[in-house]
Amino acid sequence: MAGPLSTRTRRALNSLAYGALVILVIGLAYLTFAVVRPQRAASPPDAGPPVPPPSAPAIEVAGFWSRRDTSLNGERLTVSAKLRTTSPETVNAYVYVLVRNDQVSPRLWAVWPPQGAGSAVSAGGHLRSTDPTTGQPVTLTTRWTRVTATLEQAADRPPFDTALVYVLSPTGDILLARPFAL
Secondary structure (H helix, E strand, O other): OOOOOOHHHHHHHHHHHHHHHHHHHHHHHHHHHHHHHHHHHHOOOOOOOOOOOOOOOOEEEEEEEEEEEEEOOEEEEEEEEEEEEOOOOOEEEEEEEEEEEOOOOOOEEEEEOOOOOOOOEOOOOOEOOOOHHHOEEEEEOOOOEEEEEEEEEOOOOOOOOEEEEEEEOOOOOEEEEEEEEO
């Protein structure tokens, strides 16, 4: 049977054990890095809203502005934006401007061109692309086209806080969905 270890031997064994532990931790960190790094490279960064399919033309929007007018009969909100396509060919489309206030209950909404809840807009104020022809028809080119919408609101209701500009193809594909704070 072996006797007690000397102090010098115990220190040497402790140093070896500590060194082995440090090497093990470094090895595990390297393996973790080697596994996580390819996964990060494979996953695309969050690029924001979904990109339209390659066959759909890209639509740009600029020059957005809004103005509230108050009268005895209520408020009127005028929203305007410029639209154009980035493709060289013309694009026939339909434009909707949907304004909402989701902070109140029941939610308030209005749509331009004026229409009630039905085929193009749900009862909750969300656009459905099943019948795009109820929108404002436009022909978009590489030159800017201004679209101006006027929406009525009762004076006793809270104001709208968001405007959404939608551009739909004749088949109902959403080419542009852009929110703007009012």
